[in-house]
Amino acid sequence: MAMAKKSTLVLVAERAGVSIASVSRVLNGLPASDRVVESVRAAARDLGYVPDATARSLKVGKTEQVALAVADVGNPVYVAMMHEISRVIAKDGYRLVLSSTGGAAQDEIDLLDNLNRGFADGLILSPLRVTDDLVARLRESRLPIVIIGSLPDGVELDNVRADSVRGVGLAVKHLAKQGRRQIAFINGPIDTVPGAARLGGYLRAMAKRELVVHPDAQVYASDFTFKAGLEAAESLISQFTPDAIVCANDLLAVAAMKVITRRGLSVPGDIALVGMDDTDIAELANPSLTSVNLGSVARARAAAKLLLRRLNDPGAPVKQIVIEPRLTIRESSIGPAQAATS
Amino acid sequence: MAMAKKSTLVLVAERAGVSIASVSRVLNGLPASDRVVESVRAAARDLGYVPDATARSLKVGKTEQVALAVADVGNPVYVAMMHEISRVIAKDGYRLVLSSTGGAAQDEIDLLDNLNRGFADGLILSPLRVTDDLVARLRESRLPIVIIGSLPDGVELDNVRADSVRGVGLAVKHLAKQGRRQIAFINGPIDTVPGAARLGGYLRAMAKRELVVHPDAQVYASDFTFKAGLEAAESLISQFTPDAIVCANDLLAVAAMKVITRRGLSVPGDIALVGMDDTDIAELANPSLTSVNLGSVARARAAAKLLLRRLNDPGAPVKQIVIEPRLTIRESSIGPAQAATS
DNA sequence: AGGCTATCTGTAAACGTTTACAAGAACGTT
DNA sequence: AACGTTCTTGTAAACGTTTACAGATAGCCT
Structure with missing residues (x-):
């Protein structure tokens, strides 16, 4: 079989002895006489015809592509x-279509401009930082956008x-139940959406249980990465010895x-130790890591379905979905604290 | 600012009082008089004009998209x-554009058919299993393809x-130098390209150092996943106690x-313990995992550049690149074996 | 048989660009 | 002043589809 030459509707039509309109109709399953259907099918098969996606896109105004923009492709939760x-x-x-932004709000704005070129029919965006400017641009965007976060x-x-706040709450509650009292918190950058929410959740949960938050019991990693987690954990441990730590993310927890x-x-x-996101890493860790499952997969699925719904029905009412967190208990948090040196 | 209405070349041309050809030329930086350039720029800005990617693609025959197909998006090395x-x-x-195949050869063939619809200008493919049929289809493909693997x-x-063979060799050599003699091997499925190569590398390296391969010292995981690794490791350990294990992949090693x-x-x-791929996981593991760096990132970069080269110059001679493995030594393999119970 | 409807098919326009070509303008040269 | 260059601009065709519309053909009813 030779390298397939590009063949178009015109070629198929000639070979089948019909008009290009008929070819298009047959190939799209629209009604046609048996005679035409057969000759078109045969011609298309013989020529190895495959319709051109670009031309179709131009005509029907759909690309059949969805863009996904996440801040940090390295983070397993995004994967x-x-x-x-x-x-x-x-x-x-x-x-x-993958559009990895750097996590800076500007990148996301650039992406939106780009999207208006129409290479995708919709966008799923998970911004780390939400600025007013970004919100404004999102609002005026011509195409459907679903935000995760x-x-x-x-x-x-x-x-x-x-629901990060409840999520952190679950972690604190669980640790408190295990008899832990000195519960520290390793957070990511406080100027990010998840960072801010998780801090709030921690403070609220501690207050609710009347647990005292030692002034040195909170640290911020400069990033939601393993490396930043090492530094943050070092700095925490060198100042204060907690009997439990909640981490804003599994990578930080493993660190x-x-x-x-x-x-x-x-x-x-x-x-x-309790992490958050319940990524694959939690399972791999040794001991395996108790982690707050923030429903990453469920959120992803919901976002995808939401976008599909809007693509099919642009006028549908705006929908905001909150996924409830669950705690996945593993080895890193079970049992009471060991008695100290004594 | 109102929701940007879709504006086309025609609109811009009208507003600027020139022909659409002139608009196109100005926007593509082709020579034009100052007067025209200015009025077009102004009109385009006022209307918030962004060129339509689909129309451009159709005309110039380029989509500015590259497809990537990998077998298993879950594996950090692919990420x-x-x-x-x-x-x-x-x-x-x-x-x-991401096209995750299931790892079955058929999926990859379907993908190729799909690619001929022309939604991408080229493909980077990393097949787990290479069948004759797949090779045939790759050969006759109309568009540039770069294979990783x-x-x-x-x-x-x-x-x-x-170079998996040399890669496994590095691992065995390193372990032998540390005084390990009972070196076992946990492989992935033997019918995959990497599985077969790594097995060959293991046997060769053991033979070269005159190390005896105990009959129970090799097991195959059903998959290159953590879960399969747990089973494989259990089955290995329950039959035989090695003083070192080489694993075909980091996930298997962590298991x-x-x-x-x-x-x-x-x-x-x-x-x-020595893993392979030197993914992020190796760093996270506790103890951190010595791993054979098979140059994943280097391979990815080389593949991308190769594809870009071919896109710019379809007639360029075929190039096959081999990336040399390196061993990244971490905690999981250093020091001599502890004396047993005695 | 006439007319009405239903079914099928072809003609042609359209999607929004890029670009070959030709016409026109500007300018220097002899 | 006539001519050749060079530069700029507009006209129109093209990329490969889909689809509105209208003809044509056939079927049905009265």
């Missing part, structure tokens, strides 16, 4: 989301969010785990 | 590759591969680590 979104939209014949109050955009064992302390014996 | 490819091609103005001899396609410590043995005290 899981990407995977799920890809799966859901593929069922409706959409492809996934929290938005400022009153912003009416399709949106799927996790803390490493710092703790490196100091000769044990998890959960000396310090119990 | 790293994806990231790097995205970075490299973005510099040349290309977008990345090994191909059967004599297949002339742009290709970037790792082995877990099984080992769960049995009360220590890494590297009792059993030294």
Whole structure:
């Protein structure tokens, strides 16, 4: 079989002895006489005809592509989301275009400008930082956008969010139940949406249980990465010895785990550990990591479905979905604290 | 600012009082008089004009998109590759379209058919299993394809591969130098390209050092996943106690680590561990994992550049690149084996 | 048989660009 | 002043589809 030459509707029409309109109709399953259907099918098969996606897109105004923009492709939680979104939209014949932004709000704005070129029919965006400017641009965008993550109050955009506040609450509650009292918190950057929410959740949960928040019990990693987590954990442990740590993310938690064992302390014996996001990493960790499942996959699925709905029905009312967190308990947090040296 | 209405060349031309050809030329930086340039720029700005990507694609026959198909999006090594490819091609103005195949050869063939619809200008493919049929289809494809991974001899396609055989060799050599003698091997499925290569590398390296391969010292995981790794490691350890294990992949290695410590043995005290791919996971593992760096990122970059080269120059000679492996030594393999019970 | 409807098919326009071509303007040269 | 260059601009065709519309053909009813 020779390298397939590009063949068009015109070629097929000639070979089948019909007009291009008939070819198009047959190939799209519109009604036609048996005679025409057969000759077109045969001609198309013989020529190895495949319709051109670009031409079709131009004519029908749909690209069959959905863009996904996440801040940090390195974070396993985004990988899981990407995977799920890809799966859901593929069922409706959409492809996934990846637009990795750097996490800076400006990148996301650039992306929006770009989107208006019309290379995708819709966008799923998970911004780390939400500026007023970004919100304004999102509002005036011509094409459907679904946001994964929290938005400022009153912003009416399709949106799927996790309940981070309750999520951190679950972690604190669980640790308190295990008898832990000195519960520290390793957060990510406080100027990000998740960072801010998780801090709020921590403070609220501690207050609710009348647990005292030691002044040195909170640190911020400069980033939601493992490396930043190592530094943050070092700085925490060197100032204060908690009997439990809640981490804003699994990567930070795994980093803390490493710092703790490196100091000769044990998890959960000396310090119990809870992460967030419940990514694959939590399962791999040794000991395995208790983690707050913020429903990443569920959020991804919901976002994808929301976008599909809007693509099919642009006038549908705005929908905002909150996914409830669950706690996945693993080895890193179970059992009471070991008695100290004594 | 109202929601930007879609504006076309025609609108801009009217407002600027010139022909659409002039508008197109100005916007593409072709020579024009100052008067025209200015009025077009102004009109375009006022109308918030953005050119339509689809129409442009149809006309110039380029989509500015590159498709990436990998077998398993869950594997961190692919995530790293994806990231790097995205970075490299973005510099040349290309977008990345993700096509996750299931790893079955058929999926990849379907993908190729799909590609002929012309939604992308080129493809980077990393097949897990390479069948004759797949090779045939790759050969006759109309658009540029770069393969990441090994191909059967004599297949002339742009290709970037790792030297798995030498890679496993590095691992065995390192372990032997540390005084380990009972070196076991946890492989992935043997019918995959990497599985086959890594097995060959193991056997060769063991033979070269006159190390005896105990009949129970090799197991195959059903998959390159953590879960399959747990089972494989269990089955290995329950039959045979090695003093070192080489794993075909980091996920398998981390699984082995877990099984080992769960049995009360220590890494590297009792059993030294070496993974492959040198993914982020190796760094996160506790103890951190020595891993054979098969140059995933380098391969990704090379593949992306190869594809860009071919897009710019379709007639360029076929190039096959081999990336040399390096060993990244971490905690899981250093030091001699602990004396047993005695 | 006439007319009405239903079904099928072809003609042609349209989607929004890029670009070959030709016409026109500006300018220097002899 | 006539001519050749060079530069700028507009006209129109083209990319490969889909689809509105109208003809044509056939079927049905009265």
